[in-house]
Amino acid sequence: MSQRSFIRVLVAKPGLDGHDRGAKIVARALRDAGMEVIYTGLRQTPEQIVEAALQEDVDVVALSCLSGAHNYLFPKVVELLRQQGGADILVLGGGVIPEEDIPALKQSGVKEIFTPGTTTQAIVEFIRAHAIQK
Amino acid sequence: MLYKNELIQSFLSGDMRALARTVSMVEAGDLQSLQLLAAFAREGKRARLIGITGPPGAGKSTLAAKLAESLLDRGERVALLLIDPSSPFTGGAILGDRIRMHAIAGRSGLYIRSLGSRGSLGGLSRAVPPIVQLLENFGFDAIILETVGTGQAETDVIETVDSVVVVTVPGLGDDVQAMKAGIIEIADVFVVNKADREGAERTARQMEEALKLGPSDVPVLTTIATTGVGVPALISSLDAHYQTMLADGELAKRRERRLRKALHAYAASLVSVRLAEWVEEQLTGHWADIESGRVDIYSCGRRLAEEFQKGR
Incomplete structure (x- = not known):
């Protein structure tokens, strides 16, 4: 079975906040x-x-959340993916996430959390290193 | 191999996850993976294929979503293939058509897939024909194909679907634009979207006038896709077109043309891979003749082609 040459990423905004500038910048960087x-x-x-x-x-x-509901929303996405046969999909989180929330989020299966100040290059490199390409 | 058999079983039992995986395998361009299609072959029922094309921002995605919604409401199973442009430099893409799909996402019997155009210039992606075949075999009643934003000449969609909807918006040009060859000629139904904008009626009339000069009467409709105004008329128009094609044999003709074209392209791609390898082998040790100018590439190419055919 051949491996495809492209990494495919879903950039998603879970929850109710309306701020997607960060998500769009990340989307654009991944495109580039x-x-x-x-x-x-x-x-x-x-x-x-x-x-x-x-x-x-x-x-x-790649999930982006600025509403403060990340502790519920991120683990829920991981859980549903696992239930529905998507356990091999790499889940990442970003947004204004307090330092003390990060260990529990990682524990739940979110592979990495990127907080404000992260370079887009760091996100690109992390994805290249960790995505399991189909 | 077991994995492959499991995949085939899941696909045949209607598992969308298996469908999603096989779409990726076919899209990866591995010619061998197309053999999987043989395992999914299904006689009889065929899907109805609707293509939507037109300039960027004309409202193709919104209209596609509304069309899909109407078909789902009638109990049909619907697949949406949404194509957006890939970067010619990095191959990357932003596939953003799903943003317009919120109202229908999650409905049962619906499958949505976004594809990058990946270097194809005809408004689709090279992988579209085999993916359409996969979706047909999966059992969808209707497949809606949305092209990348097109200009004047990207007409591949007509080789891929039964009915083509060309969408435009008011204010893009005068009546001479409407006479030009290319994308306007492939419309089975013409839609002027954003009909709440100034000039919509005039645009529709200009299109009507221009189309009247042609061989068939293509209906010109006006819609406001965001609110759904005009969408029921579009559905009726597409239904009528489909029934006419079914009755007068045009549908069978279009399908035959489509399948023949895909078959030719696939057969040619298999031969061209082998031919290219063989030519490289033959050239080993002889490249100096070409480099020095003693032999020109056209004589050499003709001789090699003849020898390749003799070897059959």
Whole structure:
């Protein structure tokens, strides 16, 4: 079975905040790094995100949340992916996430959390190193 | 191998995850993976294929979503293939058509897939024909294909679908634009979207006038895709077109043309891979003749082609 030459990433905004500048900058940086980025827009439920990830057969789900509900939303996405046969998909999180929340989020299966100040290059490199390409 | 068999079983049992995986395998361009299609072959029922094309920002995605919604409401199973441009420099892409799909995402019987154009210039992606075949075999009643934003000449979509909807918006040009060859000629239904904008009626009338000069009467409709105004008329128009094609044999003709073209392209791609390898082998040790100018590439190419054919 051949491996595809593109990394496919779903960039998603779970929850109710309306700020997607960060998500768009990341999407654009991943595009410029040669990845195919599916951007689904604002205010998505974990169920919608997981369904899109599976239908689009992505390698990575990158979540951006600025509402403060990350402790619920991020682990929920991981859990639903695992339940529905998407356990091999790399899940990343970004946004204003307090330092003390990060260990529990990683424990839940979010592979890495990127907080303000992260360079887009660091995100690109992390994805290249950790995505399991299909 | 077991993995492959499991995948085939899941696909045949209607598992969308298996469908998503096989779409990726076919899209990866591995010619061998197309053999998987043989395992999914299904006789009888065929899907209805609708293509939507037009300039960037004309409202193709929004209209595609509304069309899909109407078909889902009638109990049909619908697949949406949404194509956005890939970067010619990095190969990367932003596939953003799903943003317009919020109202229908999550409905049962619906599959949505975004594809990068990956270097194809005809408005689609090279992988579209085999992916359409996969979706047909999966059992969808309707497949809606949205091209990348097109200009005047990207007409591949007509080789891929049963009915083509060309979408435009008011204010893009005068009546001479409407007479030009290319994308306007491939419309089975013409839609002027954003009909709440100034000039929509005039644009529609200009299109009507221009199309009347042609061989067939293509309906010109006006819609406001965001609110759904005009969408029921579009559905009726597409239904009528489909029934006419079914009755007068045009549908069968289009399908035959489509399948023949895909078959030719696939057969040619298999031969060209082998031919290229063989030519490279033959050239070993002889390149100096070409480099020095003693032999020109056209004589050499003709001789090699003849020898390759004799070897069959």
